[in-house]
Amino acid sequence: MNGSGEEMQTTLPEKETRDRSRGPTIVKVRPTRVGGEADAIVFDVADVAVFYGDYRAVRDITLPIRRNQITALIGPSGCGKTTFLRVLNRMNDLIEGARVQGRVLYHGVDLYDERVDPVEVRRRIGMVFQKPNPFPKSIYDNIAFGPRINGYKGKMDELVEHCLRKAALWDEVKDKLKESGMTLSGGQQQRLCIARTIAVEPEVILMDEPCSALDPRSTLQIEELMAELKVEYTIVIVTHNMQQAARASDVTVMMTMDTDRAGYVVEQAPTMELFTNPRNRITEDYVSGRFG
Numbered sequence: 001m002n003g004s005g006e007e008m009q010t011t012l013p014e015k016e017t018r019d020r021s022r023g024p025t026i027v028k029v030r031p032t033r034v035g036g037e038a039d040a041i042v043f044d045v046a047d048v049a050v051f052y053g054d055y056r057a058v059r060d061i062t063l064p065i066r067r068n069q070i071t072a073l074i075g076p077s078g079c080g081k082t083t084f085l086r087v088l089n090r091m092n093d094l095i096e097g098a099r100v101q102g103r104v105l106y107h108g109v110d111l112y113d114e115r116v117d118p119v120e121v122r123r124r125i126g127m128v129f130q131k132p133n134p135f136p137k138s139i140y141d142n143i144a145f146g147p148r149i150n151g152y153k154g155k156m157d158e159l160v161e162h163c164l165r166k167a168a169l170w171d172e173v174k175d176k177l178k179e180s181g182m183t184l185s186g187g188q189q190q191r192l193c194i195a196r197t198i199a200v201e202p203e204v205i206l207m208d209e210p211c212s213a214l215d216p217r218s219t220l221q222i223e224e225l226m227a228e229l230k231v232e233y234t235i236v237i238v239t240h241n242m243q244q245a246a247r248a249s250d251v252t253v254m255m256t257m258d259t260d261r262a263g264y265v266v267e268q269a270p271t272m273e274l275f276t277n278p279r280n281r282i283t284e285d286y287v288s289g290r291f292g
Contacts, residue, residue, distance in 0.1 A: 040067040042204060042234045043088060048102035049262075050083050050092060057083045058263040061102070063253060070226055070235045072245040072271065075255035075286065080263025081238045084255070085206050088236065089125035090118040123150070126197035130209040132189035134181035134196075139164075139173050142181045142192055146200040159199065167195035168225050187218025191225065198229075205229065207237040211244065223248045242287055246275050254283040 043065040050057045058080035065071050065088075073081040083092065090111060092098040104111045111121055123146075135142050143160045152159065160177070164170040169191045173184070181192050190210055197205055207226075211219040219241075226235055226248055239245050245252050252274045254266040266282050267274065278284045285291050 041065070042067050042107065044103070044105040044108075045087075046103040048084070048087060048100065048104060050080070050087060051097075051099050051101070052095065053097040056260065056262045058255075059258070060264050063265060063268050065234065065236060066251070067234050068230055068232075069250040070230050070237060070248055071251045071253060072249035073236065073238045073253050073255060074240070074242065074245050075263070075266075076257070076291075077240070078261065078263075079255045079257040081255055082208050083263065085127075085208055085236060085238050088204070088206060089122045089127060091122070091127065093118055123200050124202055125204040125206065126200065126202035127206045127208065128190070128193050128197055128210050130212055132186055132193050132213070134184070134189050134192050136180065136182060138178050139181050139184070139192065140177040142196050143199045146196065150200060163195040163199045164192075166198050166229070167191045168221065168228070169195060185218070187214050187221055190214060190218070190222060194222075194225065194229075202233070204234045204236070207235065209238050209240065211239070211241065219244070242275075242289075246271060254278070254280070254286065256282055256286070 041064045045065070046062045048061040049059045061084055073085065075081055086092045087100055087104060088106075088111075092100060100112055106121075106125070109116065135145060137145065140160055143163050144156050147156065147159060161170060161174075164173060169188060172188060173179075173192075181189065184192060194205070194210075211222050214222065223244060226237070229235060230250075237245075237249065249271045251268065252271045253268045254274065255263050256266050257263045267278065267280050269279070274283065275287050278287065
């Protein structure tokens with residue numbers, strides 16, 4: 001993937017040891033700083049293109065994604081936002097015929113080096129999907145499932161409570177942990193899925209239109225939750241809701257598609273700047289509702 005002939009690091013950063021005496025604290029990977037940037041860069045993406053067979057879905061994507069920020073991907077349907085999101089944790093590997101060109105560094109590690117374990121990548125970089133997808137298990141077992149298969153040795157009851165509290169769901173479900181996660185409302189199910197993602201101790205949370213199936217109240221709850229979570233996590237979200245991008249994100253990436261329908265980045269900027277003073281006419285037309 002790198003193509004530069006340089007020797008690349010292929011081991012994901014070591015994680016700190018959890019202090020068991022202080023309870024189930026979610027511990028982060030120690031980030032490295034890239035190129036002397038003031039903010040730690042989690043992803044350094046350069047010249048990325050994604051193909052499904054012969055079809056090029058996205059092209060020439062170059063951007064940094066920084067630690068403890070919410071980055072929103074916006075743009076018209078079909079411009080490759082979800083395709084690019086899935087690049088960041090190698091979910092496209094699961095699609096037959098998909099291939100990625102370019103460079104995707106995660107704390108300096110080339111995620112697409114053949115020596116990197118994609119399962120470990122997806123554990124470090126969790127994903128919340130457009131439609132809530134709780135397991136057909138109890139609320140408790142939805143949270144405990146991932147830690148169990150990863151050999152978690154701590155106190156599971158404490159971990160489950162910790163993750164549900166992080167997802168602002170504990171007070172609503174603490175008396176019915178043995179009930180199926182499928183019985184929860186849509187907004188509760190989405191927060192359950194976020195708690196399930198947190199349980200395996202990621203550093204990054206990817207969200208693919210997490211509020212598109214939710215009512216306004218549930219949407220606001222998810223946005224408030226994201227604002228709380230970014231203190232500890234780096235979040236990348238795909239959204240078609242311009243108001244949501246403006247309210248919830250720190251940085252916005254505008255994407256569109258070329259005449260060959262390959263998606264590309266028009267511009268990236270701090271959210272307030274992009275919405276109030278976009279540099280590109282395409283962005284201005286899209287955020288103002290003149291097209292898209």
